[in-house]
């Protein structure tokens with residue numbers, strides 16, 4: 001059984017089918033890339049899996065369980081985490097606070113317990129803090145835990161955002177253009193971190209325009225064109241597919 005199954009997915013905005021009858025699946029342990037020209041439907045597909053985009057038709061299953069009617073926070077609780085195309089960190093909060101925000105999908109303490117400062121709540125807060133420190137350790141940033149996130153470079157901020165998504169202990173981590181806008185010299189640590197996360201057992205799905213990164217990192221690539229399935233295969237298969245070359249690789253991506 002696949003970890004994630006997308007079947008006959010359709011998402012329409014008025015008359016435009018941004019995703020049009022798409023089926024694909026993601027196996028446990030994969031790093032799966034999703035590529036396609038601008039407007040191909042990649043972000044819409046991501047949003048649908050994360051629950052921020054309503055489906056017009058089709059189904060999405062996580063470990064065989066239909067999730068399309070669940071809210072985003074419920075999907076996060078089941079193990080789906082994501083980052084966004086635009087950086088979503090809080091510059092005025094410290095690094096550790098930014099990561100701790102990501103731990104909360106798994107937190108059990110209710111509002112009243114937190115308000116009353118019950119011992120169970122304080123214990124949980126400590127556990128969350130320890131988990132957040134461990135994530136910062138993965139970035140080698142533990143010694144800067146209390147610095148404001150606004151002090152980080154753009155590449156470091158991207159890493160912090162990934163660490164926060166990871167703090168929820170997800171089964172699937174979805175990364176929307178993780179190196180977009182990151183200077184070339186800062187890209188390698190992001191790629192290293194994605195490999196490390198995957199080596200720890202987290203399945204990764206990523207959208208990225210940087211073809212060198214996608215080809216070097218992913219074990220399977222899904223190619224979309226105009227919301228439709230164009231091809232799927234290993235990087236080698238995709239690079240040799242004449243339809244893909246015609247539709248995508250032959251063109252210079254607009255913001256690679």
Ligand SMILES: Nc1ncnc2c1ncn2[C@@H]1O[C@H](COP(=O)(O)OP(=O)(O)OP(=O)(O)O)[C@@H](O)[C@H]1O
Nearest residue numbers: 013016017018036037038039040041042043044045
């Ligand atoms: N909320 C929306 N309302 C109307 N149209 C939308 C909406 N979101 C996306 N679209 C349209 O759906 C299509 C797919 O957009 P989407 O952002 O998913 O593409 P993409 O492959 O992620 O593109 P890019 O590589 O440029 O980020 C585009 O034609 C886009 O204009």
